[in-house]
Amino acid sequence: MKKIIILLLVTVTFNCKDSKRDNGKLNIVTTTTMISDLVQNIGGDNINLEGLMGSGVDPHLYKASEGDVTKLVNADIIFYNGLHLEGKLVEVFEKMESAHKTPVALSDAIDKRTLIGSEYFASNYDPHVWFNIAYFKLFAQKVARVLSEKDPKNANSYKQNETKYLEQLDILETTIKATIATLPQEKRILVTAHDAFSYFGKNYAFEVVGLQGLSTATEAGVQDVQELAAFIIEKEVKAVFIESSVPKRTIEALQAAVNSKGYAIEIGGTLYSDALGNNGTPEGTYIGMFEYNVNTIVNALK
Known part of the structure; x- marks a missing residue:
């Protein structure tokens, strides 16, 4: 099934025009729910967003279905975690990159020397980086940068949303530190x-x-x-x-x-x-x- 999906993905990608929906906005596809929420906060009303994974879905075991292919080939940008969190999708993303699509591994924004090592993943790192708020801030900055490059006319909006969201993350960190201090x-x-x-x-x-x-x-x-x-x-x-x-x-x-x-x-x-x-x-x-x-x-x- 995986080989069939990858073959279909590459075939459709090469025969598909870069297509925005009728509203002219960027078509964005995300993998995990954490990334979907982040991209929605930065992109706001300027993007069309579709997430592959829903609540309660395990990204370690997730496999692309044939229904995901249409979403992926019609995407202007695909944001994913990387570090082999989405292990079953890695080959799909590699094929898309060779077909001139734009898959973006947000973990590339992190200095690998600061990551926790792991023998369980091909990347040799623990991929659960969103539990470090400082890393998630780097994700937000990368999303805003990529969106601005692809859609410069809305760059100011993306920057404003980034600033607002980073402030919310600062408040989150202060709040949880106070709660943890009681334990x-x-x-x-x-x-x-x-x-x-x-x-x-x-x-x-x-x-x-x-x-x-x-x-x-x-x-x-x-x-x-x-x-x-x-x-x-x-x-x-x-x-x-x-x-x-x-x-x-x-x-x-x-x-x-x-x-x-x-x-x-x-x-x-x-x-x-x-x-x-x-x-x-x-x-x-x-x-x-x-x-x-x-x-x-x-x-x-x-």
């Missing part, structure tokens, strides 16, 4: 379904442990569950967390393993890791998601 250092141990929160942990002094490792493509075995159960008991961790884009059975198995050893562990709530919440909710935005996650973590671990 004692010894209680800052975050146990989740997979290790998506390493950048969060690095920035806010949390010890982060993911049952499945960095990629949801890996499966946690019985030994992994037992070892993590022992760790939880030793550290007297009060709660563990499920994730909206990862099946909850692994964390439920962990909870059962801990409880079987005579130690009570709670599921502290659902965190948004690889995808935002539903559209129209606070968690459906990057800023709302970040605030929700921090409040959930702190309240459960106190």
Whole structure:
């Protein structure tokens, strides 16, 4: 199926004119919900935006469908995370680039020397960079720059939206730091379904442990569950967390393993890791998601 989609993609791309919709605006396609929200904030009413992934979708395992092909070939710009987060789409983006389309890996804006290493990804880096707000600011600046280059007549609007959004991110960081400061250092141990929160942990002094490792493509075995159960008991961790884009059975198995050893562990709530919440909710935005996650973590671990 993948070869068929790639062949169709290249064929259609070469035979398709650069097409804007009837309203003359740039056609933008994004991958993850975090990037969709970011691009909408910067592009505003000046762009047509279509996201490939919705709420609760795991980008590690996402495969392009035939229905995605039309979106991709009609796009003037494709914004994606990069660092092999969208592992199944990498080959598609490479083919599009050779066909003179404009796929933009936002992670290229980051100094790779500052990233957390990972053996789970071909990039050799942990791709969950949006949990570092400073990196997300770099994403915003890159989006504004690319949009302005492609659509110079609206460059002032993109710049104004960028400035406004960066100010909102500054407020977000101040808010979450104040909330985290209420949680004692010894209680800052975050146990989740997979290790998506390493950048969060690095920035806010949390010890982060993911049952499945960095990629949801890996499966946690019985030994992994037992070892993590022992760790939880030793550290007297009060709660563990499920994730909206990862099946909850692994964390439920962990909870059962801990409880079987005579130690009570709670599921502290659902965190948004690889995808935002539903559209129209606070968690459906990057800023709302970040605030929700921090409040959930702190309240459960106190």
